[in-house]
Amino acid sequence: MHHPVHVMIVEDERVIALHLRKQLERLGYERTSVHNAGYDALKAIERDPPDIILMDIRIDGDIDGIETAAGIPPHLLIPVIYLSAHSEDATLVRAQKTRPYGFLIKPFSERELHATIQMALERRVAELALRDTQQRLSLAMTAAQMSCWEIDVATRQVQRTGLGSFSHLQETETITESWDDFLERVAPEDRAMVRKAFTFAIHNGEFYDIVFRTIDEERGYRWLRARGKLFPADRTSAMRIIGMTQDITDQRHTQDKLREAMAVYETTQDGILILDPKLNVTNANKAYYRITGANAKNTLHHPPYFITPEKLPAEQYKELLLALQNRKHWHQDIDTQNTGGGPISLAIQIIGVEDDDGKLTHFVAIVSDRTAIRQAEQELHYLAQYDGLTSLPNRLLATDRLNRAIERSEQTGSIVACLFLDIDDFKNINDTLGHAAGDQVILIASTRIRAVTERTDTISRLGGDEFLIIRENLKSEVAAANLANKIIQELERPFYIVGQEMTLSASIGISFYPNHASSSQDLIRLADTAMYAAKDRGRRTYAFYETEMTENATHYMTRSLELRRGLENNELVLHYQPQIDARTEQMVGVEALLRWNHPQHGLLGPAEIIPIAEQSGLIVEIGNWVIREACSQARQWQDEFDKKIRVAVNASVRQLRSEGFAEAVQHELALSGLPAEFLEIEVTESMIQDEASMIKTLHELREVGVLLAIDDFGTGYSCLRSIKSLPIKRIKIDRAFIKGIPDKTDDVALVEAMLAMAGSLGLLVTAEGVETREQYTFLRAIEGIELQGYLFGKPVPASEITADTSPKAKFS
Template structure:
């Protein structure tokens, strides 16, 4: 309060002067003190009346607080009223009065309410004073006069308080405004209506490089001399435009600077002022220029880039695209803006990279790349190397994506071609051994994890080499392609058929439940293969042999499964071909034994390991030996003899039968010629000819042997199997005619076991039918076999053919065959196959008839 007393200049001298002016003397103080003692009981009433009057006005009621606060104010007011007539008006009184005034000013009690309160106070006291002095006019007037004087003194102090507080508030606001203006980062100039400077803040001085020199009262042109600014100021000064903006360029200390000025005309009292607010926008201007340059560079780069570029909205719309992307996809930029990104993405790639996209949105990665396919406007799909990054707003939220799309279709196609060449068979387009092994590895792994089963079928075409040998490799390739197509049609999408090479195929069956299921597939394959094929105008009825191994019982890895299926396939061939066989333990040993035999056969001729035995053939009526059949025997130099049933099929499959057969023919003819020179009566020599031999220009080979050995061709019979007749009729007929021209006789061996057409017997130059031993074995007990034998003999007689029965071991069999008019008999009953020397001795014996 002392500070406030000082600011108001309320010294003791000032207060004495105010009392003197109000004529407030000691007599008045005595009257007031006397009155104060008598008014003590009215303090509370006056406070109640005072605040009751104030509370009539809602705006005051809001400021006077709650009930408790109001009671405290009333108590304070009662004390105040008692102090008003206390008669002591020294400096303590002054400070107390000022304190009350400050309190009322702070709660918002304007002077009008304050003066009204004094009026209420007087209205309350006048009746009280009148009653107090019981009509004593002089005393009443003296009391009222003293009371008016002190109230005037008190009101003066209160109003001084209000005015000083308001003045201090104005000074604070002025100082605050000046501080704000001085501290503004923007420059500010205040002009009067004549454009004379009233003030300029430090920021504007720095902006214009004006220094600290005084500028107040100078014309604006002394600070800024710019015609464009002057023109704008004239517009604002005239009042036609309240505010304008202008950008000017100034050179400040050798630096080009751009200043943005805002001009405004404001009413200030009865006059106007003009404000010039300026800011340095040089960096912004330069940044904009750089941005424009950068945008131009970006536009050119974006437009001329060698890869496709696009801006994508967060929801997948194409916002912007460059020329390369339009070329890649075949759409114009306007068309692309109407296309959703997912619409042109291959369905199989729409979910691709979803996890990476989520990580990108979570700001865990800055970008990602993968390969995707996009649909070209033409409908074809384009392979691309697709890169995506995200542009964010300042708050970190996604703004748009930038995608880079590189057309890798050609590269992908080249890679796919290379992969295809590496993994697929060029002839059949089936998976090759490499891809098969990969799929087999995956299938075994999957089956192992899921405790499943799978099957491997090893398929080999029967007698395929004969096609290559007879018609050439082009014909063989044609058949392989047809077989490959047939195999593919029999399988599920999850299965695999592969070509290992040559005529070998492998089929992988996944998720098989039972062996019966695999067997059913094998039968379907056999049926599919065994359909007529026309190659080079020649009709064939191909067959195949299938070996089967099952995971896990036959092997727990692909190599073992393939090896065991291969072994089972050889067993299927041994069982007559055109069949399937499941692998069983021990087959590998048999396969190794077979490979050992094949290896031995390749060296048997060179090492003279072959020999011939001859089995007599007797006239069914006379019992005389009329001929012999040459039978091949093999005794490897490093092992035990190998039976014909074991090595002949292997020689047939490997093609070794051709050179071996030529050796047999030459050796037999030479031996028969020697017997004749030894004086043995001429015998018919029968030599077996395989299918491969028949196809390998057999007529030329026979002619050469006959010429070299001097053997009579009329005594030579070549035995052919029925399968030979199933070859191309023209080829068979031509070859048989050549042989017949040499004088050689032709016999059909094992007649009745094949599928030859009876028409072939009349068409071709056949001399002899040979009844297979299987029909003789159960004679005379088997009624079916008896009927078959009768039919064959009758057929031979009807066609004027000689009939030979082999495998005759009992007299009963011989008697029945004689009874059916069979011409020649052969079997153990008449003699086992003998070496040349042993047979020679038998033939020279006087007992030439062996019955």
């Protein structure tokens, strides 16, 4: 649309102003305005800027025409043509400073006026276009964080336009500085590189492209990228390097973050997949390929194989699609296979990623390998519910199954039987044949019990030599009795172990639901009670629970009375097992072991004595008798054999806790006449922990002069700090470690470690359970060690210990 030119006349003489206005109208300028004062003209310019101003220099008022022109806002770019009848030098100098578009000396012709106005308007159009171009360029450079720079090669002056400085991104006018000043703001580590680029451009004239750092006001860094080229001197300009500088600090930080993210992406232990909206894999990290065994060929451009409709159940796959559609998130643990067919457990998490407009762009899937964790959980679950030796259910699982059997019985009205089985004299097997043989006996017993039970029965090992058998849907109690007889008879069949023929006997207690109890715990407890009743009846039998039975009372009362009577009737005896000096092969001591000549049951070992003694309180009295008898016998041997024989006795927890135990030992030594250094008191590892009373007793015993030894060393939870600080003189390495030498490297290493520890602490060492020539050959090479075991003799009555007791005959 045509825009009429607006001409403003600033003239204080009305006649001249009117004449000038008429001239303009004749020349075709349709829109004019007249003002006779400078301030009035400036206010009118603010309201309605004209396209051009005809300004009289000498006008009335506080400011003249030149001052009025100087007050026009520069950004309006309004051309000013001065009209004056005078052209003094001083006036011209003042007028030039306002950069007018023309100067007409009055009087002038219409043609002259028209030509001057037209040239001014054309110049204004060009300047407006140039200003717009410069603004666009400046805005573009600011938006791109760029500046234009020029280096005069001869003077090394640098001119920058665009970015005011390296540390502040702002639009500014051209800044001139020296090359050295510019280099001062370059990071010291990058200055040589910048100098090299400058020199390269001068000598080669080619483009250079470098990235360097500059120092901001806070002594931080900003990253800049500079590109430029040498332009040779010509007729109008000197040799210059001209180029652009761009601030890439944000890009650099983004690149650093991307590199960090890529490092995490490639080094994380979890597999990471990038999926398109259709769940096809577009990228996968190394961990994913390692976890699944897949490769890029069978992974990319396909959905992950473990979430396909063929792998996931229909409901689960439907849930996956629905979750990703609605929540953009899905999490699931999956048991699947790797590409080699091996089982793996994966924790899968898929997360949707949207753009700024909320449109789904892709999914990220995180694949965590939980195979090892799942296997460990399964192993822990198994260990929590099954016996490690026999693989039978343990007490926890048996109790749970009994609860379920009771629930089913309530619905059917049938009987549930609990058979509590205990192997008779099992402690003797462990003591005489060793724990390894005991484990084999347990395995044989479990196999034979399973052989005579039904598939639906639950056979559980409760611990030690105790088993629980649960049978459902019994029609009568006779069926339970028949099952108990079958088990007892099956266990009595001979078998061979460690070269010896053996038979087992068992005592079984039986309780019934609902006849005897309504809870699983009560049923097991009552069956246990009945089992002790079976033992009291002579073993190798079973007993039904009877209401008059109370928990263990009858058994322990009877046996404790028998034990007290046995103590009074001298039924308790000591057997002695030789201890041999490995170097001389001579007996240097014996260990006193308690036995009971029971009137009905024959010779009973510690397993039939110690538990009753502990619970009845007889252990202290019996323990004092053992010390008395052992000291007296050792003194007798020393007199008869003229040999300094040492005797070792075991002390119980109750003895060590009893008040005055050390004084009692001292009293028995005095009565027997045995020097204190020939009495060795053995304690277990669990007895040397930080209980104050027991530690005090140990020190009191050492003051008496007796030797203190740790029995079954290595099988408990020894505290080396306690061993070092307590008055322990000897350790007895348990037979569990001796049985594997010299063939088992683990046992050899453990024994050597114990020997090294003992040597460092100045402790004597006895090896228990020496049963073979190979064990003896290995151990005899150890300086100062003593040996004890069946190879040198079983525990025997005192009468069978002679002055010539020696293992030499065994090795001849």
